[in-house]
Amino acid sequence: MHFAFDENQLEFRSQLRALTDKSCTPADIREAWASERGWSPSRWAALAEMGVLGLTVPENYDGLGLGLVDLVLLLEEAGRSGLPEPLLETTALAVPVLRDAGGAGAEQRRARWLGAIAAGDAVVAVGTASMPAVPGAGRADLLLLERGGELHAVEAAATRQTARRSLDGSRRPAEVAWEPAPATLLASGGDAVGVLASLADRAAMGTGAVLLGVADRLITMTAAYAVERVQFGRPIGSFQAVKHHLANALIRLEFARPAVYRSAWSLDHGDPEASRHASMAKALAADAATGAARMALQVHGAIGYTEEHDVQLWMKRAWSLAAAWGDAPTHRARVLERILGAGGH
Amino acid sequence: MEWDSIVAEYLAVCQIRRAMDLLFTDAQDEFRHQVRRWLEANVPSEARGTGPLRSLDTAEGFEAHRLWERTMYDARWSVVSWPAEFGGRGVGLMEWLIFEEEYYRAAAPTRVSQNGIFLLAPTLFEFGTPEQQARFLPSMASGEVIWCQGWSEPDAGSDLAGIRSRAERAGGSAGADASASGGWVLNGQKTWCSRGAFAHWLFGLFRTDPAAQKHRGLTYFLVPMDAPGVTVRPIAQLDGETGFAEVFFEDVSVPENQVLGTVDQGWSVAMATAGSERGLSLRSPARYTEAAGRLLSLYRQRAERDPVAARRVADAVARAVIDAEAYKLHTYWTATRVLDGGSVGPEASMNKVFWSETDLAIYEAALALLGEEAELFGADGHPSSWLDGFLFALAGPIYAGTNEIQRNVVAERVLGLPRV
Numbered sequence: 001m002h003f004a005f006d007e008n009q010l011e012f013r014s015q016l017r018a019l020t021d022k023s024c025t026p027a028d029i030r031e032a033w034a035s036e037r038g039w040s041p042s043r044w045a046a047l048a049e050m051g052v053l054g055l056t057v058p059e060n061y062d063g064l065g066l067g068l069v070d071l072v073l074l075l076e077e078a079g080r081s082g083l084p085e086p087l088l089e090t091t092a093l094a095v096p097v098l099r100d101a102g103g104a105g106a107e108q109r110r111a112r113w114l115g116a117i118a119a120g121d122a123v124v125a126v127g128t129a130s131m132p133a134v135p136g137a138g139r140a141d142l143l144l145l146e147r148g149g150e151l152h153a154v155e156a157a158a159t160r161q162t163a164r165r166s167l168d169g170s171r172r173p174a175e176v177a178w179e180p181a182p183a184t185l186l187a188s189g190g191d192a193v194g195v196l197a198s199l200a201d202r203a204a205m206g207t208g209a210v211l212l213g214v215a216d217r218l219i220t221m222t223a224a225y226a227v228e229r230v231q232f233g234r235p236i237g238s239f240q241a242v243k244h245h246l247a248n249a250l251i252r253l254e255f256a257r258p259a260v261y262r263s264a265w266s267l268d269h270g271d272p273e274a275s276r277h278a279s280m281a282k283a284l285a286a287d288a289a290t291g292a293a294r295m296a297l298q299v300h301g302a303i304g305y306t307e308e309h310d311v312q313l314w315m316k317r318a319w320s321l322a323a324a325w326g327d328a329p330t331h332r333a334r335v336l337e338r339i340l341g342a343g344g345h
Numbered sequence: 346m347e348w349d350s351i352v353a354e355y356l357a358v359c360q361i362r363r364a365m366d367l368l369f370t371d372a373q374d375e376f377r378h379q380v381r382r383w384l385e386a387n388v389p390s391e392a393r394g395t396g397p398l399r400s401l402d403t404a405e406g407f408e409a410h411r412l413w414e415r416t417m418y419d420a421r422w423s424v425v426s427w428p429a430e431f432g433g434r435g436v437g438l439m440e441w442l443i444f445e446e447e448y449y450r451a452a453a454p455t456r457v458s459q460n461g462i463f464l465l466a467p468t469l470f471e472f473g474t475p476e477q478q479a480r481f482l483p484s485m486a487s488g489e490v491i492w493c494q495g496w497s498e499p500d501a502g503s504d505l506a507g508i509r510s511r512a513e514r515a516g517g518s519a520g521a522d523a524s525a526s527g528g529w530v531l532n533g534q535k536t537w538c539s540r541g542a543f544a545h546w547l548f549g550l551f552r553t554d555p556a557a558q559k560h561r562g563l564t565y566f567l568v569p570m571d572a573p574g575v576t577v578r579p580i581a582q583l584d585g586e587t588g589f590a591e592v593f594f595e596d597v598s599v600p601e602n603q604v605l606g607t608v609d610q611g612w613s614v615a616m617a618t619a620g621s622e623r624g625l626s627l628r629s630p631a632r633y634t635e636a637a638g639r640l641l642s643l644y645r646q647r648a649e650r651d652p653v654a655a656r657r658v659a660d661a662v663a664r665a666v667i668d669a670e671a672y673k674l675h676t677y678w679t680a681t682r683v684l685d686g687g688s689v690g691p692e693a694s695m696n697k698v699f700w701s702e703t704d705l706a707i708y709e710a711a712l713a714l715l716g717e718e719a720e721l722f723g724a725d726g727h728p729s730s731w732l733d734g735f736l737f738a739l740a741g742p743i744y745a746g747t748n749e750i751q752r753n754v755v756a757e758r759v760l761g762l763p764r765v
């Protein structure tokens with residue numbers, strides 16, 4: 001038992017943090033949210049150069065061939081920095097689907113897309129049947145889409161999209177109309193069930209990891225504000241009601257963290273309980289983040305209720321990612337079901 | 346082999362050792378099995394006619410629990426993490442956590458010696474003289490001497506540094522600089538001492554320099570409860586049992602060698618004890634994961650009988666189960682940090698809030714499942730284990746420093762908010 005990250009993993013996070021500290025400031029995030037694409041191609045290129053985009057791409061396709069334990073701190077960092085680019089969707093969702101789905105044409109598909117993804121030249125979006133809109137569909141070159149128990153890989157040009165505005169300006173969801181064809185089939189039957197199940201687990205862990213970073217940023221920003229803002233002649237952070245709001249948020253975050261890291265490890269190691277671990281991770285991280293968002297708004301007062309103040313950027317991400325890929329109550333119900341077995345209520 | 350490749354191989358091995366690994370080693374698994382086998386053969390049980398023991402807060406139950414401590418001690422299982430010379434096995438933090446998991450899995454008796462072995466002992470290891478360690482640790486490990494904690498006073502609860510019970514130099518000269526080694530005389534009152542009704546010794550804080558600032562001028566004393574001038578008045582707790590007591594001191598003589606740490610430096614010694622109380626050692630995660638497992642069984646039973654009623658509580662059950670596991674993971678995370686040379690500071694206060702609230706959440710969910718049955722006592726005239734556990738869990742947010750105080754600590758010392 002050694003529940004800690006190794007030096008390479010910590011170092012990778014430091015590198016990403018150095019990049020985001022420089023080129024992902026709140027002003028940069030606002031610019032991305034206001035832009036047509038919702039993100040910055042130059043930042044995307046920088047991420048590719050660092051090796052982040054190819055982290056989960058196998059080495060023979062010019063990636064780093066690493067796992068989710070190597071990725072999880074970077075996802076957390078994406079949340080902390082408010083990174084508008086689809087790091088989670090690319091590294092934790094799309095790449096492993098392309099990598100793992102078998103079937104006809106799988107090898108060509110990998111050759112066509114994986115290297116391009118690692119190089120930052122291709123972007124892939126993922127949409128399941130239950131999603132009302134596919135996040136990032138408009139900027140994707142390829143869409144991995146589920147319908148009727150099948151998974152298809154459809155090029156963007158072959159889809160018709162209706163963009164939907166959404167709360168978090170970097171999500172960029174669109175309703176996608178498309179036709180399945182034999183040539184687009186990625187997985188069906190038991191193969192598709194397996195691919196979709198592990199996709200859902202990675203998504204629960206991955207959204208959880210980003211949410212840890214979001215909660216962390218909300219707490220740090222709010223603690224700083226509480227020291228600086230003076231009312232009744234003293235910093236509001238000296239009032240106990242404010243202290244306790246912040247302490248509670250931090251406690252929820254600190255006890256969610258190891259659960260998310262464990263989930264990444266379980267997925268990497270094919271732990272038979274990996275699904276349950278992923279649901280636990282998401283349930284804890286989603287509550288930590290939405291709780292931190294409520295707290296952050298309350299402690300900021302009216303200034304937090306404006307578009308002008310930066311705290312909104314992280315609050316909105318908390319709300320959208322907490323609901324994405326199953327919210328906390330959904331995942332708690334899954335945990336209970338998995339423990340009690342099918343037929344347990 | 347080329348030198349380069351030897352180096353490369355060595356580096357690769359280091360890398361592997363540092364990598365995240367959530368499995369136990371073979372040696373740890375073997376240790377677990379050893380513990381399990383011994384507990385299976387020895388834990389007092391109904392089947393063997395040796396259990397369950399009466400509550401440790403009754404005179405009879407207290408003795409039965411001491412006997413159990415003795416049985417464990419004789420097989421060297423009572424204090425596995427201590428050095429062998431004091432009756433332990435010198436195992437590490439992970440092995441201690443494994444021991445605890447097995448202990449709770451086996452539904453073994455509550456540790457009547459917990460205030461000693463989990464709170465005082467770490468402080469004795471840190472601040473005690475070799476003589477004090479040799480004198481007090483073995484009898485603590487064997488259950489021969491049961492310790493209670495004498496900190497709180499009627500007017501000093503959360504504001505612990507406000508204690509008034511005092512210790513004066515025998516013969517009248519006061520303060521740390523008095524060179525006389527004639528010992529001390531204690532006067533005053535302590536209260537809420539867990540196990541105080543039956544305990545043999547007390548570790549307490551007394552004011553030795555009344556002129557000093559509040560947190561200075563306190564000294565940590567080790568006092569036998571049968572010393573002349575000590576009077577104990579048991580207090581019935583919420584569950585009707587005498588789980589704690591008031592202790593009065595009237596001119597109680599204590600020799601110099603029963604001061605733990607430095608005279609007038611008792612506050613820092615006490616904070617070390619409090620760190621153990623809130624941090625890793627008092628409440629190991631197995632306590633909650635086992636209770637969560639029982640909650641799941643209860644849920645299953647209830648869901649079979651009345652699915653609609655059970656489903657009403659499903660989210661609360663899932664929350665409690667998840668939080669218990671989150672606490673366990675956080676403990677392994679922290680234990681790894683400690684083993685890698687890190688330390689636990691004010692973050693221990695987060696731990697204390699989390700375990701106490703998780704405990705309560707487990708029992709609240711259980712009582713919600715039981716509905717109107719929850720209040721009923723069993724045929725034996727005692728509350729059900731759920732009701733009993735609920736009553737005990739209610740104390741968690743109060744003892745070991747209330748959760749409000751812990752939140753203050755988290756806000757001020759972890760998040761850096763102004764004290765004012």
Ligand SMILES: Cc1cc2nc3c(=O)[nH]c(=O)nc-3n(C[C@H](O)[C@H](O)[C@H](O)COP(=O)(O)OP(=O)(O)OC[C@H]3O[C@@H](n4cnc5c(N)ncnc54)[C@H](O)[C@@H]3O)c2cc1C
Pocket residue numbers: 240493494495496497498501502503504536537538539540589740743744745746747748749750753
């Ligand atoms: C079951 C049980 C066992 C115990 N065992 C022992 C023992 O073995 N030895 C021992 O010495 N003590 C023991 N205690 C006592 C325990 O340490 C105290 O109860 C605790 O420190 C709180 O003190 P108090 O009860 O006087 O409450 P108070 O300090 O009077 O507090 C009352 C309320 O006011 C709040 N409050 C007080 N100050 C602040 C503040 N600054 N900010 C915000 N809120 C505040 C508290 O959080 C609490 O909610 C035990 C208590 C219980 C319930």
